Amino acid sequence: MMPDAPEPADPAPLRVRTVWISDLHLGTPGCQARALLDFLREVECETLYLVGDIIDGWQLRRSWYWPQAHNDVVQKILRKARKGTRVVFVPGNHDEFARKYVTHNFGGVDVVDDCIHLTADGRRLWITHGDLFDGVIQCARWLAHAGDLAYEFVLKVNRGFNRARARLGLPYWSLSRYLKLKVKRAVSYVNDFERAVAHEARRRGADGVVCGHIHHAEMRTIDGVLYCNDGDWVESLTALIEHPDGRLEIIDRSLTATAPQFTLRPAPAPAAGIAAPAPAPLPDPVH
Numbered sequence: 001m002m003p004d005a006p007e008p009a010d011p012a013p014l015r016v017r018t019v020w021i022s023d024l025h026l027g028t029p030g031c032q033a034r035a036l037l038d039f040l041r042e043v044e045c046e047t048l049y050l051v052g053d054i055i056d057g058w059q060l061r062r063s064w065y066w067p068q069a070h071n072d073v074v075q076k077i078l079r080k081a082r083k084g085t086r087v088v089f090v091p092g093n094h095d096e097f098a099r100k101y102v103t104h105n106f107g108g109v110d111v112v113d114d115c116i117h118l119t120a121d122g123r124r125l126w127i128t129h130g131d132l133f134d135g136v137i138q139c140a141r142w143l144a145h146a147g148d149l150a151y152e153f154v155l156k157v158n159r160g161f162n163r164a165r166a167r168l169g170l171p172y173w174s175l176s177r178y179l180k181l182k183v184k185r186a187v188s189y190v191n192d193f194e195r196a197v198a199h200e201a202r203r204r205g206a207d208g209v210v211c212g213h214i215h216h217a218e219m220r221t222i223d224g225v226l227y228c229n230d231g232d233w234v235e236s237l238t239a240l241i242e243h244p245d246g247r248l249e250i251i252d253r254s255l256t257a258t259a260p261q262f263t264l265r266p267a268p269a270p271a272a273g274i275a276a277p278a279p280a281p282l283p284d285p286v287h
């Protein structure tokens with residue numbers, strides 16, 4: 001990898017305690033690397049969680065695609081680690097090659113299977129990519145790869161569609177996200193996935209869960225467990241953040257991909273039965 005080029009000082013309008021991002025899919029044409037790089041330049045945090053599918057090994061095995069913008073994203077993450085940000089990488093199914101390096105640290109990045117994050121207001125959040133709760137991934141891997149090819153085709157159509165929208169001065173719009181929300185079976189799949197992950201978090205004694213995998217940013221309470229999905233940087237252009245007081249919010253850059261500003265989705269009211277004890281120091285990841 002090429003050595004770092006000097007980077008001008010970036011304004012930091014948003015200083016938070018924690019940031020979660022996932023499903024960057026670096027190595028694919030669908031990755032919104034420039035919007036992601038803008039976000040990383042504009043946010044400062046104590047801990048950055050990379051919640052899986054950061055690099056798309058499936059796509060890179062089919063054909064090599066690695067433009068400079070993707071390298072810039074990797075360099076920016078490593079630069080944050082060198083400057084004191086705690087960076088934790090939880091591999092997903094597309095970068096499952098990294099699971100063989102669990103417990104290792106590379107360039108200041110800790111690689112873990114999963115871990116527990118303690119928020120500033122004392123809630124325990126289980127961090128996992130989520131693919132282990134996807135029946136297609138676990139039971140019909142060939143179908144998952146076929147679906148990935150179909151998804152890649154939709155994203156290709158989507159890129160052409162959005163180039164036309166850009167010429168008309170219209171904001172980015174995700175065709176694939178629209179189709180998933182309109183197809184009943186896809187909606188059912190998302191709901192089943194969310195419930196399965198939330199129930200596992202409760203079984204582990206956590207107050208909530210943060211995951212990725214399904215490219216659908218969401219924050220809601222499921223049977224007394226706070227379910228958070230940080231979305232992706234292919235369709236949603238979203239991230240989950242924790243404010244210094246422990247409040248959680250989703251940042252949505254899909255409507256402002258060409259303008260450096262943040263849109264925050266309000267956090268839901270705390271669910272009954274979720275404790276919020278006194279603040280405690282952040283624990284080391286467990287796996």
